[in-house]
Amino acid sequence: xxxxxxxxxxxxxxxxxxxxxxxxxxxxxxxxxxxxxxxxxxxxxxxxxxxxxxxxxxxxxxxxxxxxxxxxxxxxxxxxxxxxxxxxxxxxxxxxxxxxxxxxxxxxxxxxxxxx
Amino acid sequence: xxxxxxxxxxxxxxxxxxxxxxxxxxxxxxxxxxxxxxxxxxxxxxxxxxxxxxxxxxxxxxxxxxxxxxxxxxxxxxxxxxxxxxxxxxxxxxxxxxxxxxxxxxxxxxxx
Numbered sequence: 511x512x513x514x515x516x517x518x519x520x521x522x523x524x525x526x527x528x529x530x531x532x533x534x535x536x537x538x539x540x541x542x543x544x545x546x547x548x549x550x551x552x553x554x555x556x557x558x559x560x561x562x563x564x565x566x567x568x569x570x571x572x573x574x575x576x577x578x579x580x581x582x583x584x585x586x587x588x589x590x591x592x593x594x595x596x597x598x599x600x601x602x603x604x605x606x607x608x609x610x611x612x613x614x615x616x617x618x619x620x621x622x623x624x625x626x
Numbered sequence: 627x628x629x630x631x632x633x634x635x636x637x638x639x640x641x642x643x644x645x646x647x648x649x650x651x652x653x654x655x656x657x658x659x660x661x662x663x664x665x666x667x668x669x670x671x672x673x674x675x676x677x678x679x680x681x682x683x684x685x686x687x688x689x690x691x692x693x694x695x696x697x698x699x700x701x702x703x704x705x706x707x708x709x710x711x712x713x714x715x716x717x718x719x720x721x722x723x724x725x726x727x728x729x730x731x732x733x734x735x736x737x738x
Contacts, residue, residue: 552729615659
């Protein structure tokens with residue numbers, strides 16, 4: 511069983527640099543989510559896709575953040591001009607969603623970003 | 627803002643004892659889910675309870691839901707060292723929201 515895969519696992523970057531993370535969801539899952547988690551807190555919703563369409567973005571997602579899911583398969587999350595406040599674990603999750611019913615999410619192990 | 631709030635924030639018990647965690651939320655929901663997270667890893671789904679259900683069991687886990695009080699509890703019976711983790715409740719919103727909103731979690735430590 512291939513789960514949700516995230517790369518890289520860790521990323522250290524200097525303030526002002528751009529970074530890109532990749533998420534490969536479970537193949538038959540049509541919904542893909544990005545969350546951000548800081549130490550001691552629960553995951554905070556960033557954005558989600560149904561197939562290739564980005565259907566919702568959190569107000570947390572500033573103009574420096576962009577996410578794509580071309581062809582409804584893998585997804586990328588890019589952060590431009592990183593700031594120290596962007597340091598966090600970025601989690602990707604996928605599910606087979608039907609209508610408004612939320613089925614369980616399958617999470618990857620996350621990408622830990624450290625901005626120095 | 628986060629929908630759910632867990633209580634307590636941290637819990638430390640002896641192996642073999644039962645652990646109870648509580649979750650309160652603010653808006654009407656379709657379902658409530660509980661997840662576990664080991665340090666440095668992603669979250670793992672434990673159990674889902676729908677708004678028209680009051681109690682659900684899965685192995686050593688028992689979840690209750692009281693929609694009138696907008697609260698849920700997770701009971702882990704006969705705790706084991708491997709249960710040491712953070713536990714999060716997550717809710718959707720009944721009015722068509724497609725995302726789960728997580729609480730801040732309860733950090734559970736099982737002492738051998």
